[in-house]
Amino acid sequence: MTAHPTGVNDVSYLEYKGKHKGLMSWIFSTDHKRIGVLYLISMLTFFAVGVTFGFLMRLELIAPGPTIMDPQTYNSIFTLHGVIMIFLFIIPGLPAVFGNFFLPIMIGAKDVSFPRLNLLSWWLFLIGGLLAIVSVFLPGGPADTGWTFYIPYSVRSGTNVMPALMAAFILGFSSILTGLNFVTTVHRLRTKGMGWFKLPLFIWSLYSTAWIQVLATPIIGITLLLVVFERWMGFGIFDPALGGDPVLYQHLFWIYSHPAVYIMILPAMGVISEIIPVFARRTIFGYKFIAFSSVAIALLGSLVWAHHMFTVGMSGTAMFIFSLLTFIVAIPSAIKVFNWVATLYKGSIYTDPPMLYALAFIFLFSIGGFTGLMQGALSVNLHIHDTSFIVAHFHYVMFGGTGFGIFAAMHYWWPKMFGRKYKMRPAKVAFWLLFVGFNVLYFPMFVMGWLGMPRRYYDYLPEYTPYHRLSTIGSWILITGLIIMFYNLYSALRKGEKTTEENIWGGETLEWRAKTPPPLENFEDLPEVSEAPYEYKENDLVNEKELEEVH
Amino acid sequence: MSTAEHAAGHHVHRDDEGARLGMWLFLFTELLLFGGMFIIYSVYRYVHQAEFHLAAKELNTLFGTFNTIILLTSSLTMALSIAAIQKDKKALSVFMQLITILFAAFFMVNKYFEWSAKIHHGIYPGSDELLMKSNGEILFFGLYYIMTGLHGLHVIIGVAVIAYMTVGTVKGKINSGSFVRLEAAGLYWHLVDIIWIFLFPLFYLIT
Numbered sequence: 007m008t009a010h011p012t013g014v015n016d017v018s019y020l021e022y023k024g025k026h027k028g029l030m031s032w033i034f035s036t037d038h039k040r041i042g043v044l045y046l047i048s049m050l051t052f053f054a055v056g057v058t059f060g061f062l063m064r065l066e067l068i069a070p071g072p073t074i075m076d077p078q079t080y081n082s083i084f085t086l087h088g089v090i091m092i093f094l095f096i097i098p099g100l101p102a103v104f105g106n107f108f109l110p111i112m113i114g115a116k117d118v119s120f121p122r123l124n125l126l127s128w129w130l131f132l133i134g135g136l137l138a139i140v141s142v143f144l145p146g147g148p149a150d151t152g153w154t155f156y157i158p159y160s161v162r163s164g165t166n167v168m169p170a171l172m173a174a175f176i177l178g179f180s181s182i183l184t185g186l187n188f189v190t191t192v193h194r195l196r197t198k199g200m201g202w203f204k205l206p207l208f209i210w211s212l213y214s215t216a217w218i219q220v221l222a223t224p225i226i227g228i229t230l231l232l233v234v235f236e237r238w239m240g241f242g243i244f245d246p247a248l249g250g251d252p253v254l255y256q257h258l259f260w261i262y263s264h265p266a267v268y269i270m271i272l273p274a275m276g277v278i279s280e281i282i283p284v285f286a287r288r289t290i291f292g293y294k295f296i297a298f299s300s301v302a303i304a305l306l307g308s309l310v311w312a313h314h315m316f317t318v319g320m321s322g323t324a325m326f327i328f329s330l331l332t333f334i335v336a337i338p339s340a341i342k343v344f345n346w347v348a349t350l351y352k353g354s355i356y357t358d359p360p361m362l363y364a365l366a367f368i369f370l371f372s373i374g375g376f377t378g379l380m381q382g383a384l385s386v387n388l389h390i391h392d393t394s395f396i397v398a399h400f401h402y403v404m405f406g407g408t409g410f411g412i413f414a415a416m417h418y419w420w421p422k423m424f425g426r427k428y429k430m431r432p433a434k435v436a437f438w439l440l441f442v443g444f445n446v447l448y449f450p451m452f453v454m455g456w457l458g459m460p461r462r463y464y465d466y467l468p469e470y471t472p473y474h475r476l477s478t479i480g481s482w483i484l485i486t487g488l489i490i491m492f493y494n495l496y497s498a499l500r501k502g503e504k505t506t507e508e509n510i511w512g513g514e515t516l517e518w519r520a521k522t523p524p525p526l527e528n529f530e531d532l533p534e535v536s537e538a539p540y541e542y543k544e545n546d547l548v549n550e551k552e553l554e555e556v557h
Numbered sequence: 558m559s560t561a562e563h564a565a566g567h568h569v570h571r572d573d574e575g576a577r578l579g580m581w582l583f584l585f586t587e588l589l590l591f592g593g594m595f596i597i598y599s600v601y602r603y604v605h606q607a608e609f610h611l612a613a614k615e616l617n618t619l620f621g622t623f624n625t626i627i628l629l630t631s632s633l634t635m636a637l638s639i640a641a642i643q644k645d646k647k648a649l650s651v652f653m654q655l656i657t658i659l660f661a662a663f664f665m666v667n668k669y670f671e672w673s674a675k676i677h678h679g680i681y682p683g684s685d686e687l688l689m690k691s692n693g694e695i696l697f698f699g700l701y702y703i704m705t706g707l708h709g710l711h712v713i714i715g716v717a718v719i720a721y722m723t724v725g726t727v728k729g730k731i732n733s734g735s736f737v738r739l740e741a742a743g744l745y746w747h748l749v750d751i752i753w754i755f756l757f758p759l760f761y762l763i764t
Contacts, residue, residue, distance in 0.1 A: 119572065119575045119579060120579060123579075182586050185582075186586070187579070189578075190575050190578050190579045190582065193575070193578060194572055194574065194578065195572075220582050220585060220586055221586075221589060222589075223586070224586045224589035224590040224592075225589055225590075225592070225593045228591075228593040229593060232594075232597075232703065235682075235703060239682040239683050240682055240683040241682045241683075241699035241702070241703060242682070242692075242695045242696055242699045243597060243696065243699050243700065243703070248688075248692060248695050248696070248699075249691075249692025249693060249696050250696065251600070251601075251604075254597065254600055258593055258596070258597075
């Protein structure tokens with residue numbers, strides 16, 4: 007079996023002819039790169055649906071009172087927007103798409119440890135996603151509980167909560183299998199010389215993420231399953247009418263769902279740690295600090311869940327401890343930001359599109375992070391709990407952070423993945439529209455939230471109108487940016503300039519040593535690694551003068 | 558997917574150590590899945606001590622003990638089947654796997670009678686009989702059905718997995734040179750056993 011037929015590595019993974027043909031050669035492929043592309047297509051499809059729902063919500067809120075939909079539809083739409091964006095876009099966005107595609111390449115492996123399990127996770131992802139979409143059209147109407155499925159309403163609601171719960175359960179399974187695969191792959195398949203401290207930082211963040219996926223997801227799995235049972239047969243486990251405790255549900259929900267936000271943000275931080283040194287042409291500052299801060303975030307992030315529930319009536323001691331831990335978990339995130347900025351210092355900064363997105367990430371994530379700390383303070387939390395301040399914070403971290411991280415990754419790795427270059431100018435125009443639109447859309451939410459605008463409300467008092475109107479206008483700018491960005495990337499695939507250049511941006515990690523696009527087994531011969539990543543000692547793209555300046 | 562596709566050029570990579578690591582990670586997730594329910598059990602037991610005490614008396618300790626013995630013995634036969642294949646005793650290994658499956662079937666039959674008796678007495682989730690009882694008792698029986706039910710589901714999955722391994726052993730795919738899949742099935746079976754070891758005292762013994 008070791009001697010494979012000739013030709014496996016002569017063509018790229020896109021042209022490779024396996025056992026199946028056409029569509030089958032994709033949906034039954036166990037090649038991690040093809041699975042990554044499958045995830046990319048499905049994730050972007052779901053993202054388009056989620057964006058549409060978000061757009062409609064904003065349009066409804068352009069003026070007080072009914073505008074384009076009734077309140078029940080609005081409730082369903084914000085639920086679906088949340089479920090789709092969280093479970094189908096942000097969680098799988100980086101690990102399942104770019105992790106799948108690049109994790110094996112960046113550690114110098116031919117594939118992940120369990121390729122067939124990998125394909126199974128994509129199938130589960132697809133089934134879960136379709137179930138969520140189907141629930142919209144079943145009689146009873148789409149779920150209207152919010153993505154948190156809080157008890158007791160999730161038991162009482164007459165809408166299709168069951169399919170939505172099952173969808174989240176199945177997606178959790180898919181996420182666990184991906185995590186399990188990545189942990190094993192990083193442990194077992196690193197190439198010769200690739201010690202733990204020679205791993206690219208994206209791999210460190212994926213590794214930490216994978217552990218959270220493995221350890222936290224089962225809790226949400228069983229919790230959602232219990233709600234299913236509760237609706238189905240009335241076990242009473244969470245139903246207060248039968249002695250159950252809804253607050254216990256909230257605890258179990260957040261024991262997963264808080265670490266889950268680190269599943270969302272950590273890989274994005276990894277992407278930024280890859281992009282910054284490449285476009286500043288400098289060794290990353292504080293490699294070990296960034297690596298260990300990923301692990302620290304994974305550990306500490308598991309201990310802060312109750313800060314989502316400061317108003318449920320916990321003991322003072324519990325509130326104090328959870329507030330303190332929340333402040334502590336900000337430290338490793340701050341360490342990363344400081345190190346990125348220190349890397350930029352005296353670097354030769356190239357503002358290509360990936361770098362623009364990376365810089366925007368730092369800016370937006372810092373705003374999101376600081377407002378997060380404000381909410382971690384007990385007294386402030388009581389004031390802004392369940393207001394649109396929370397919505398703004400969440401979108402600054404998740405969209406401004408992870409979303410922009412995903413866009414950065416797309417612009418960084420797109421030519422490598424498909425062997426086609428996108429146009430720079432539209433990419434930059436799209437970036438600025440996204441950046442401006444994003445801030446116009448979400449910043450007013452901070453202000454109106456602070457002034458008392460509750461989240462998830464269909465209607466509002468007239469004094470909030472200017473903020474809502476501004477925010478809706480922002481959504482139009484943002485969507486224009488999204489359309490230009492995706493059209494630009496899409497047209498690159500159709501008619502973009504072909505490239506076989508291996509090292510497109512001047513990166514030092516292993517994916518830039520593989521052919522463009524990579525062949526089936528990634529490398530002709532597995533590469534050996536002798537120095538840490540981001541060294542820039544013998545990089546042609548860094549000239550002597552810059553090196554002198556740096557050192 | 559199939560071996561044919563691998564033959565068509567996909568690299569076949571064997572890494573028993575990695576397979577074991579993956580299996581252990583999977584077992585962690587299973588433990589955490591049940592862990593969530595054990596937390597719920599502890600919280601409600603703490604809140605409703607007297608009612609849990611009362612409700613637990615309804616369970617038949619004899620059934621529980623019998624099932625514990627069956628399951629522990631089946632773990633032994635599972636371990637023996639792995640030891641046998643390591644020593645290249647194929648027939649013995651197949652025999653031990655079949656005994657394990659038989660024990661698992663006994664366990665499920667027992668469970669069936671136990672549950673039927675309860676349901677016959679009108680104690681099942683949502684029944685009028687149960688709803689007349691106190692909140693603590695409703696919770697106890699709710700947890701009883703969910704936890705033993707989910708454990709039962711794991712027993713059934715375990716049977717399917719072991720049966721698949723038995724076929725593999727008969728066909729010679731699992732042999733003294735390559736038995737990591739049987740080992741993984743064994744690990745899974747021991748997990749099913751361990752979870753029962755915790756369920757047994759929590760529901761049947763502490764009354």
